[in-house]
Amino acid sequence: MTEDTSPILRVEGVVKYYGARAAVSGVSFELWPGEVLAVVGESGSGKSTLLNSVAARVRPDAGRVSFLTRHEGMVDVHAMSEAQRRLLARTDWGYVHQDAVQGLRMNVSAGANVGERLMALGERHYGRIRSEAASWLERVEMDVARIDDTPATFSGGMRQRLQIARNLVTRPRLVFMDEPTSGLDVSVQAKLLDLLRSLTRGLSLAAIVVTHDLAVARLLAHRMIVMKEGRMVETGLTDQVLDDPQHPYTQLLVSSVLQP
Amino acid sequence: MTDTSTVLPALRVDGLAKRFTLHHQGGVELPVLEGVSLEAFRGECVALDGPSGAGKSTLLKLIYANYRATAGSIRVRRESASAEVEVTRADARTLLALRRDTIGYVSQFLRTVPRVGALDVVAEPLLVGGEADTSALREAHRKAQELLLRLRIPQRLWHVPPATFSGGEQQRINIARSFIRSWPILLLDEPTASLDADNCSTVASLIDEARARGAAVIGIFHDARVRERVATKVIDMERFQPRPGSR
C-alpha cells in the first residue's frame, strides 16, 4: 500500500440540530484512502444523522465536510453546486441503504439497476452496459442468470448485494453504509459481511459504516467512533476500542454484548 | 554510512504502566503493570517470564496498541521511516501502518473469517492493500503452502475454512499467518501452547529463521524447554508488578 499524503475525507466540527435538539454536536474526524471507519452507538445517538451530514444528504448547521476530489483537491462538499454534488454521489461515492428498496429501482431489471450509473455517465452501448452489469453481479456473488429479473423478486440478501453492485460499478473511492446487514437473517448477514470485507479490502475502498452491531464493526472496520447523544465519546482502532474501552459508555456497550 | 540498525534497539519500552478502570464496577482500578522498561534488538528473542496474571499478554497487547498505555512510552523503529514511532501517542493511521509493515502478532486464538479457506487466511498478510495481481497471488500461495507443509497441516484442509479445525490446527494456521511476512518485530503469545513436540520444534526453527533475518522477537513461552531453546534474553515480569498502594 502506498502512503497517501492527504485524507480522502475531513470532517470538522459538524453540528446538526433537529429543532432545539442537537442530533450531532461537534464531530470531527478524518478518513484516509482505503480506511474503513465504523460509527457505532444506540439508535438516537446521532450516528445516522452524522452519516447523512457527511454524505451531503442533509446540510449541517455548522462545521465542514471536505472530500479529496480527483482533480481539485479537498473540496467542501456542502459548498459545491448541486450538479457537482450529484455527480460526486454517482461516481466517486456510493451509498448503501439499510433498506435496499430505498437504494434500488424495484421495477427495473437487476442489469439496469447496476447499469444506471454507467448510463448516467454517458455510456451508450447496450452490450457493454450489460456485460459490465453481469461482471458486477458475479463479483457480488449473484447468479448472472437473474440479470433480467427485477429486485422485487429477490430475497433481502440478494437485494443488498445488488445495491452494493449498483454502487460499486463506477469504482467509487468512498462508500457510505447505513446498517448494511441489519434486517437480514444471521447466516445471510455473515455472508454479506464477508463479501463487504473482501470488497473493501480488494478495491481499497474508504468506507463509513454506521452500525449498532459491534461484531460488524470488528469484522469490517479499521477504526471506530462511538457516538452517544450526538457526541463522539471515544475513537480509536477497532480492536482497541472493543478490547480496552476507556469511556464508561463504551465499556457498557462492549459489556452488554456477547463477545463481539 | 554505518548501519545503525544493529546498534539501536528495534523496540524500547520505558516506564510503561497499565491500569484498567472499570467504570461500571464503581470505578475500581485494576493495576496490571508498572514501570516496565525493556529493549529488544534485531536478532534477539526476548522471552517474557512470570506466573499467569503477571501481565505478559498485556504487555504484548500494549506494544501492538491493542491496549492503551496508562503511562510510559513504547518506541518502535519503523522499517520505512527514519524516526521512531511512539506507539502510545501515535494516531490510528500510523498504528495501522505499523501493523502493516513492522509489527506482527500471534495471538493465542485465531479469529477466523467465515468462508475463507486456510491457504487464503495464511496468505492474506502478504496481500493487504490494493488489488493483488496474479503473480503476487501465486507467490503468496506458494509461501503459504510451504508454511502449511512445514507445520504439518494436511493438504486436504488447505481449502477448508479453519473455523472447523481443532485447537492445535487453528494455532498452526495462526503461526503460519504470522511467519509468512518478514516482520521486523514479532510478538508471540504462547505460540506453542497446544502443539506437539514436532510442531514445537518447527515453530522454534521458524523463530530462529526470523532472528537470523534480523527480526526482534518478543514472546511468551509457557513450555520451559521451548523457552530455553529459542530465547536469547529472559525478562522476569514479576519485577513490573504494581506494588500495593502504588499508583
Next chain:
Amino acid sequence: MKIDDFSPAVARDGNFNFAYLDERTKRMIRRAILKAVAVPGYQVPFGSREMPLPYGWGTGGIQVTASIIGPEDVLKVIDQGADDTVNAVNIRRFFQRTTGVEVTTHTTAATIIQTRHRIPETPLAAGQILVYQVPMPEPLQKLEPREAETRSLHGLAEYGLMHVKLYEDIVRFGHVATTYDYPVMVDGRYLMAPSPIPKFDNPKMSMNAALQLFGAGREKRIYAVPPWTRVESLAFEDHPFEIQRWSEPCALCGDTASFLDEVITDDVGGRMFVCSDTDHCLAHRPAHD
C-alpha cells in the same frame, strides 16, 4: 375532397373575443411561448385556462393556437393525420366561430397547423407553425414520479434514467419497443416528450423549417422547437434508432414512404393499409374526379 364536405362553413360569432381567450391571457401565453422558443425543449409553466371542452381534447394546443392566430392566418387541424375526424372538425369549427379565419386541409396552404399525434408528410416551410396537443409533457414522469426530482434532472441534464427505460425495453422485447412519444434530445440539452406522434415522425422534427410549439393544457406546460433545431431520438450505439416500415404501399395512393394506418374493411378479416395523412394521400392519388 373539399373541406366543405365534412366541415360546413361556420360564421364568426361576434359574442366571443377574437380566438376566445381574453387579450391578457393571450399575452401571458405568448410570453410563455417566447421563453419556450428561447430555451428549446424546456417546459415552461403557464396559467392554463378552462376551455369550452374537456382536458384531453387538445386544450393545450388550442390555447397556444388561440394566442398566436391572427385574422390573416390560414388554419389546418389534424387528428391522427386526418382533417375529418371528430376532434379535428370540432377544433376547426371552434376557431372558425371565434376568429372567422380561413381554414384548409392543404398542408402547404396553412400558416398554422394544429395537430394531434402526427406531423404532416409534406415538408413544412419557413413561416409555418406546427402546434402539438400534448397529454403528458414530462418524458421522465413514468420513471420518476416526483416532479421536484424530474425538474432537478432536467436542470442538471441528468438523463441516464431515460436510457434505463430503453435498456429495459431491449431486455424485455429484444429492441426498443417504444413506438409513440419516443423521447428526444433537443439541441443536445433538454430531454423532451414529442407528444404521442409515432416515432416515424421523429426525424421530421429535426432541422425543420417550421416553428414547432407544444401545449399541455392539463399539465400547464408549453415547450418549443424553434426552426432549424437539432432533435435526436435517444438510442444505444448497438441498438440505433429506427422508424417503422411497411411491407406494402398505401392501398389508396400507392405511396411507399408515408406512415400507414391499418383499416379493417369488413368483419371477416379484410383489411388494408392506407396513409394516415389524408391530405398527403389525396394529393398522391391518381386523378379521377
